Amino acid sequence: AQSVTQLDSQVPVFEEAPVELRCNYSSSVSVYLFWYVQYPNQGLQLLLKYLSGSTLVESINGFEAEFNKSQTSFHLRKPSVHISDTAEYFCAVTPRGFQKLVFGTGTRLLVSP
């Protein structure tokens, strides 16, 4: 079985500062990894994903995440956050080729001016 740990339940940060949201996973098989974002009263939207290939993946709005197999991590980073990035971020994992997503508990990113 797979599991995901997001140790930080909330991360406060000032606008234009860098941020890192941590995600560690556990699995005995190869996995696909995802970051989803949830804005207030909305569903989850895919932010970025790692399926194979380059271990560094990027989103269209400046986020990036790096798959580190040895550390079983998939941390999310952004060099300069905006107020509009305030949301809850979920890390998720599924066995490679399968479709059973397991989510972490989420990290609430709070960006203040």
Add this chain to the structure above:
Amino acid sequence: DAGVIQSPRHEVTEMGQEVTLRCKPISGHDYLFWYRQTMMRGLELLIYFNNNVPIDDSGMPEDRFSAKMPNASFSTLKIQPSEPRDSAVYFCASSSSTGRIWTEAFFGQGTRLTVV
């Protein structure tokens, strides 16, 4: 495509009443998932279907919960009888894993259920 469509967006019901949540997946997707989100337990997978067949319902909390997928374009999650502890946001998601095509899960906007 309009994405995954859930109805209703909000539901308030009295304890003991039957509640039915509805979901229309993205056309062509062969997987459908029902998740529940609460502050205490986060996002929990309740059940998922592949080609309209339930594959894993181990997350369904108890017999009061049931889910069906009569065809590829419609699924329901029913709670009977409902209890206050069922209050949560219920999400439906769909994805595709057909042949060499694999997509991530796309989520609906959710149904916020309040049982009073």
